Amino acid sequence: MWAFAAFGVVSYGLLFQSVSSQATISYTTQYNAPCDERLTGDNGTFTSPNYPNNYPNGKDCRYGISVTPPKVARLTFTDFSLEPGYDFLWVYDGNTTDEAYEIGKFDGPNTPGPVTSASSSMTVRFKSDESVTRKGFQANYAAVDKVFSTCDIGEYLCADGVTCIKAWKRCDGNRDCRGGDDEDANKCAKIFP
Structure with missing residues (x-):
């Protein structure tokens, strides 16, 4: 029995060979590691x-x-x-x-x-x-430990307490905060009624 591993694939094989030149049986299987x-x-x-x-x-x-x-x-x-x-x-x-x-x-x-x-x-x-x-x-x-950010003037602190984005990116139709809270419809409606 032999084993060969390359590129995350492990091949195992058995090679049976008779003394005659007419009979050769081989078996190979491959295993892709999860x-x-x-x-x-x-x-x-x-x-x-x-x-x-x-x-x-x-x-x-x-x-x-x-x-x-x-x-x-x-x-x-x-x-x-x-x-x-x-x-x-x-x-x-x-x-x-x-x-x-x-x-x-x-x-x-x-x-x-x-x-x-x-x-x-x-x-x-x-x-x-x-x-x-x-x-x-x-x-x-x-x-x-979670370290909370303090944003610079002209920046918005996302709900995660860590990420700051430019204030002009808030309510612009693009989700810039990880959870998308900068595009919350209720909050944006209060800014742009």
Whole structure:
């Protein structure tokens, strides 16, 4: 029996061969390692599939992170290399991949800075296309105290208590705050009756 691993695929095989040159039987199966993970606890580490070797093509992975409330989750990348413009890593506040809750979107060879959620949960999504691959990423998460922002003059503090946006972006028809509270119909009606 033999085993071969490459690009997140593990192949196992048995080769039976007779002493005659006429009979050869072989069996091979492939196993694609799952990449969806639920990460609980106040700190931990996770990686892209097959890290530190290149990740496989065609992966769509989700990593759900939950820390103890009222703490928030801080994500720090220790290694990062994705195919620029084709393979991406998104970070979302909460247990969602709704773009309204997107905190960041990353690709390429540059290691992103720390990313902090506004709640006690965070979702990380990694997606690779069907061609070129890279090493991937390694990330640490930790529970940290929520630090509330104070916005500068001319800025609006989003409901998460962390994000500031330019005041002119409030009630402009685009959801700029993670939860979209800058476009709340009741609040906007009071500003623009």
